[in-house]
Amino acid sequence: MTTVSGSMKSMVNSSKGLLDRSIYTDEAIYAQELEQIFGRMWLFVGHESQVKKPNDFVANYMGEDPILVTRDAKGKLHTFLNMCRHRGNRICRADAGNAPSFMCTYHGWTFATDGKLVGVPGYKEAYFEELDRSQWGLVEARTDSYKGLIFATWDQKAPSLLDYLGDATWYMDLVVDRRDGGAELITGAHRWPFPCNWKFGAENFGGDNHHVPISHGSVGAANINRRTTTGQMSTDATRFNVHTGNGHCIIGGYTGSDLNVQMLASTQDAKPYFEANIPELRERLGSQRAKQVSMGIATIFPNFTWFGFSGCMIRNWHPKGPGKTELWTYCIVDAKAPPEVREAIRRRLTLCFSPSGTFEQDDGNNFFQSTKSGNYHEGRKYPMNIQMGMNRETKSELIPGTLSPNVSENNARFFYDRWSEVMDAPSWDGIHIDPKTR
Ligand code: FES
Numbered sequence: 001m002t003t004v005s006g007s008m009k010s011m012v013n014s015s016k017g018l019l020d021r022s023i024y025t026d027e028a029i030y031a032q033e034l035e036q037i038f039g040r041m042w043l044f045v046g047h048e049s050q051v052k053k054p055n056d057f058v059a060n061y062m063g064e065d066p067i068l069v070t071r072d073a074k075g076k077l078h079t080f081l082n083m084c085r086h087r088g089n090r091i092c093r094a095d096a097g098n099a100p101s102f103m104c105t106y107h108g109w110t111f112a113t114d115g116k117l118v119g120v121p122g123y124k125e126a127y128f129e130e131l132d133r134s135q136w137g138l139v140e141a142r143t144d145s146y147k148g149l150i151f152a153t154w155d156q157k158a159p160s161l162l163d164y165l166g167d168a169t170w171y172m173d174l175v176v177d178r179r180d181g182g183a184e185l186i187t188g189a190h191r192w193p194f195p196c197n198w199k200f201g202a203e204n205f206g207g208d209n210h211h212v213p214i215s216h217g218s219v220g221a222a223n224i225n226r227r228t229t230t231g232q233m234s235t236d237a238t239r240f241n242v243h244t245g246n247g248h249c250i251i252g253g254y255t256g257s258d259l260n261v262q263m264l265a266s267t268q269d270a271k272p273y274f275e276a277n278i279p280e281l282r283e284r285l286g287s288q289r290a291k292q293v294s295m296g297i298a299t300i301f302p303n304f305t306w307f308g309f310s311g312c313m314i315r316n317w318h319p320k321g322p323g324k325t326e327l328w329t330y331c332i333v334d335a336k337a338p339p340e341v342r343e344a345i346r347r348r349l350t351l352c353f354s355p356s357g358t359f360e361q362d363d364g365n366n367f368f369q370s371t372k373s374g375n376y377h378e379g380r381k382y383p384m385n386i387q388m389g390m391n392r393e394t395k396s397e398l399i400p401g402t403l404s405p406n407v408s409e410n411n412a413r414f415f416y417d418r419w420s421e422v423m424d425a426p427s428w429d430g431i432h433i434d435p436k437t438r
């Protein structure tokens with residue numbers, strides 16, 4: 001592993017709101033991220049609706065490593081490195097499917113969906129039965145799920161998934177626990193390259209409200225998103241961002257009005273459905289949470305982003321190098337949502353957040369140019385500014401987390417503080433966990 005000399009804390013000065021821009025471009029820092037962040041955090045790897053039946057599988061990535069999520073013949077979930085233990089070939093080239101085993105196309109080693117090595121050509125004639133097959137199964141990550149969302153980590157010392165998510169689950173429930181039966185994906189992943197550092201998108205969706213009327217002004221002008229008005233920056237004091245601890249950052253909301261319906265109203269075709277289900281939501285999650293709080297736009301540290309308006313988009317910012325990201329975006333809805341609602345949500349999210357998404361075009365070039373500044377010979381000598389709204393954090397009896405103004409960079413500071421803590425810590429023993437309170 002390439003290691004970086006010096007502490008990452010020196011690159012993230014949150015008390016002054018300064019950020020060393022080389023964190024986006026430095027090769028050694030990126031290598032350390034793969035080790036310290038993507039090698040240790042709980043990462044979103046798929047949804048149970050993708051692997052409903054025994055022997056279902058779906059492919060994904062953890063960091064740059066290809067993985068397979070499987071449901072074995074007995075129904076247990078697993079996450080495996082998609083790597084043959086013989087010479088490293090991928091054991092599965094398909095994106096998803098159902099198969100009792102995976103035969104490597106190089107020399108034919110074959111692995112069951114529980115990871116066991118079950119077939120070795122030449123086992124008798126060439127290996128003389130001396131190969132201990134029990135030692136050469138697939139490399140497995142710890143796997144757990146939260147209300148259908150599957151996460152995995154390579155680190156056996158990582159806390160439980162519930163402890164890792166902490167109070168973020170209180171907000172996540174507003175998408176995954178709205179109705180009896182939970183939620184499910186209605187699409188495979190849209191996947192496309194984004195020429196930026198993965199942190200730009202992850203942090204932006206966790207708290208950057210102030211870019212919306214500027215970056216997405218043309219979307220507002222075209223009235224594609226009825227919630228965006230060109231040039232106007234809403235600093236409504238009843239709205240907020242929230243950091244729920246452990247680096248998880250949410251652009252939430254608390255307005256005293258029927259917030260959930262307001263948000264969902266931006267998909268007019270689906271509005272009657274969401275309105276009709278407010279009573280069930282209220283019964284499941286309580287009146288206050290159902291009406292006044294949202295899992296608006298959020299990032300579960302490090303790279304799992306949500307866009308909770310109009311149904312929900314979820315995505316991974318997969319790292320592919322310091323200046324390269326691959327976006328994997330899915331659409332998640334109530335499992336009980338009828339076809340016309342699914343279609344309305346799918347169309348809406350494709351219009352806004354997909355390879356051809358209007359918002360995506362705006363964001364992409366800004367993230368790209370900002371990432372590049374970390375390589376400017378002169379420019380990299382000057383820090384980035386994340387000073388907006390410093391020392392304006394508050395707490396509320398009503399909702400968990402640390403609140404900050406709706407238009408601020410508090411969540412960016414929380415995100416990069418967590419990033420530097422995880423980057424510096426030699427093991428999970430040195431990483432603090434904010435306790436779950438709800
Ligand atoms: S690399 Fe897979 S069987 Fe040889």
Ligand SMILES: [Fe+2]
Nearest residue numbers: 211215359363
């Ligand atoms: Fe944006």
